[in-house]
Each structure stands twice: as structure tokens, then as C-alpha cells.
Amino acid sequence: xxxxxxxxxxxxxxxxxxxxxVDLNTATVDELESVKGIGAxxxxxxxxxxxxxxxxxxxxxxxxVKGFGExxxxxxxxxxxxxxGASTGKNEEKxxxxxxxxxKKAAKKAExxxxxxxxxxxxxxxxxxxxxxxxxxxxxx
Numbered sequence: 001x002x003x004x005x006x007x008x009x010x011x012x013x014x015x016x017x018x019x020x021x022v023d024l025n026t027a028t029v030d031e032l033e034s035v036k037g038i039g040a041x042x043x044x045x046x047x048x049x050x051x052x053x054x055x056x057x058x059x060x061x062x063x064x065v066k067g068f069g070e071x072x073x074x075x076x077x078x079x080x081x082x083x084x085g086a087s088t089g090k091n092e093e094k095x096x097x098x099x100x101x102x103x104k105k106a107a108k109k110a111e112x113x114x115x116x117x118x119x120x121x122x123x124x125x126x127x128x129x130x131x132x133x134x135x136x137x138x139x140x141x
Contacts, residue, residue: 021081024062025055035079042067052117054110056082 022035024046032043042065049065050056059080062073 021079023081023083024059025050025083035076037072037076037079053114054107057107058082 022031024032027046029040029043029047032038032046033040038046045065045067046062053064056062059077059082060073061082062068062076062080063070068076
């Protein structure tokens with residue numbers, strides 16, 4: 001009888017970890033894959049998006065990641081969170097308002113870095129002198 005009771009206690013103790021919401025801002029690819037509806041490619045896309053654009057502000061931001069639409073995000077909301085508790089949508093705005101100064105500063109910094117990275121990836125425009133130099137001699141006159 002003790003064995004059965006101990007095994008039940010152990011089962012419920014360890015099963016609580018399986019039902020915990022996964023934080024989009026800290027989860028690894030493996031942790032994201034454990035969520036029903038997120039496979040290897042989507043998990044990798046989430047991590048890459050997070051690295052390029054900074055932390056997610058809400059679970060709804062997941063729609064910005066390739067492979068996720070409004071319907072899929074709605075289904076995943078109960079299993080995902082951003083920085084702590086479960087995301088309920090209504091409480092997300094309140095949570096964003098309660099961000100500490102350090103968190104806001106880190107989010108702005110990540111946003112600026114992402115913009116700078118995008119700008120660096122764009123090809124530089126040629127100057128007027130470079131454009132003139134490319135034209136044949138007859139076109140210069």
C-alpha cells in the first residue's frame with residue numbers, strides 16, 4: 001500500500017512540471033518543442049526571432065514569427081507565457097505597464113539593436129560619383 005501511495009505522490013509531483021507554462025523569452029528549443037503544436041522548426045524560429053528582435057512583450061507577439069497565425073497563437077496561449085505567469089491577454093497590458101525601468105531599458109536596447117542589424121543587412125546606396133563612374137563615356141556628355 002505504501003508503494004502505491006508513494007508512486008502516486010511521485011507521479012503528481014513530477015506531472016506538475018509538465019503542465020507549467022513555457023516562457024517565450026527564456027525557453028530553449030527543446031523546451032519549446034515540448035509544447036503541443038510547436039515542432040522543431042517552429043521552436044527554432046521562435047528562438048531566432050527572439051535573438052533578432054529582443055524579448056517578446058506578449059504571447060500575441062508570436063504572430064510576428066514565421067509559421068504562426070492568429071489561430072495557432074490563440075491555441076498556444078494557455079501553454080505559453082512571457083516573463084512569469086500565464087498569459088491571459090487582458091492581463092498582458094497591465095503586465096507591460098508594470099515593467100521595471102531596467103526591463104524597459106533592456107527592451108528598447110534590444111529593439112535598437114534589431115533595427116541596426118536590419119539596416120546593416122541592407123545594401124548601401126551608391127553615391128552620385130559612383131553612379132557617374134559606371135556610365136559609359138558617351139552617356140556622361
